[in-house]
Amino acid sequence: MTPPDTGTLTEAEASSTRLAPFASRAQLSALLELTKPSITTLVMVTMVSGALAASRPIVGYDLALSMFATACVVGAANAFNMWMERDSDAFMSRTRKRPLPTGRLTPELVLGFGSMLAVVGLTLLAMFVSSLAALLGWVAMSSYVLAYTPLKRVTPWSLHVGAVPGAIPPLIGWASVTGSLSREAFALFAILFVWQLPHFLAIATFRAPEYERAGLKVMPNVNGAQATERAIIGYSALLGVVALAPWALGMAGVGYGLVALLSSLAFLGVALHGRGRMEPHRWARRLFLASMPYLVVVFAAFVASRV
Numbered sequence: 001m002t003p004p005d006t007g008t009l010t011e012a013e014a015s016s017t018r019l020a021p022f023a024s025r026a027q028l029s030a031l032l033e034l035t036k037p038s039i040t041t042l043v044m045v046t047m048v049s050g051a052l053a054a055s056r057p058i059v060g061y062d063l064a065l066s067m068f069a070t071a072c073v074v075g076a077a078n079a080f081n082m083w084m085e086r087d088s089d090a091f092m093s094r095t096r097k098r099p100l101p102t103g104r105l106t107p108e109l110v111l112g113f114g115s116m117l118a119v120v121g122l123t124l125l126a127m128f129v130s131s132l133a134a135l136l137g138w139v140a141m142s143s144y145v146l147a148y149t150p151l152k153r154v155t156p157w158s159l160h161v162g163a164v165p166g167a168i169p170p171l172i173g174w175a176s177v178t179g180s181l182s183r184e185a186f187a188l189f190a191i192l193f194v195w196q197l198p199h200f201l202a203i204a205t206f207r208a209p210e211y212e213r214a215g216l217k218v219m220p221n222v223n224g225a226q227a228t229e230r231a232i233i234g235y236s237a238l239l240g241v242v243a244l245a246p247w248a249l250g251m252a253g254v255g256y257g258l259v260a261l262l263s264s265l266a267f268l269g270v271a272l273h274g275r276g277r278m279e280p281h282r283w284a285r286r287l288f289l290a291s292m293p294y295l296v297v298v299f300a301a302f303v304a305s306r307v
Helices: 011-034 037-053 060-084 107-129 131-151 158-167 169-178 183-206 208-214 225-248 254-272 280-306
Strands: none
Touching (some): 011 060, 037 183, 037 280, 060 131, 107 169, 131 169, 158 183, 169 183, 183 208, 225 254, 254 280
């Protein structure tokens, strides 16, 4: 026999009611985590750099809409990536606390959330920004999810494949303003493409054991530490050449050239200093930390030379 309904909540029901809003906030926080906010923020910086470097009048509302739509596309790509790597993420310390390995979200919800972000972002780009920006967004997202992510289990060359979608955001920014592309836009693409190579090889070096446990192919585990160090030095030197190209080709002024030269020499110096004498993981971590301000300084100098 059921007790009569007195119109009041039992202690358990009241406790559940009090906890409901907190559970909702926790789920929203987990959904936000799917978008990898720190990475998305860096992508947005490079996208805006492309828009500002276009040297065209920019309406604040249009730029904000382009940024929101691009952020949706980037967030979708990251959500799909987490959905595809939900098993391997459990084996790495930096990823094992993500929403799927911890069970805070279901795979079905993650897939649906990523799909919603993709539709919203690409639709906004196509309808209100430019068809070229939408196409670039689709290429970046699809190549990241369908090419780079599965190739990580097959070959360390996946890094070079993944660097392509990683370098597209400045093109989206440029296309958002002009509706077209130019060699200046591709100069930013080239800098960002090459920058990713030593940056991510450094990460792969000090996290090599984790990638091994996760079954992901990275150069330190496949080709060895010495080959990886040589590649990092080579790519760091190439980065300097690519960074100076806009000045050499007349796309940026002397001020940019000096900033790019000094920044590139400093970055190469960090790569060379301690190699072979310093503990490899410590050396790689220091290089990784140096790569972040390098990109910000060079991109800011390029934009400043164009406005």
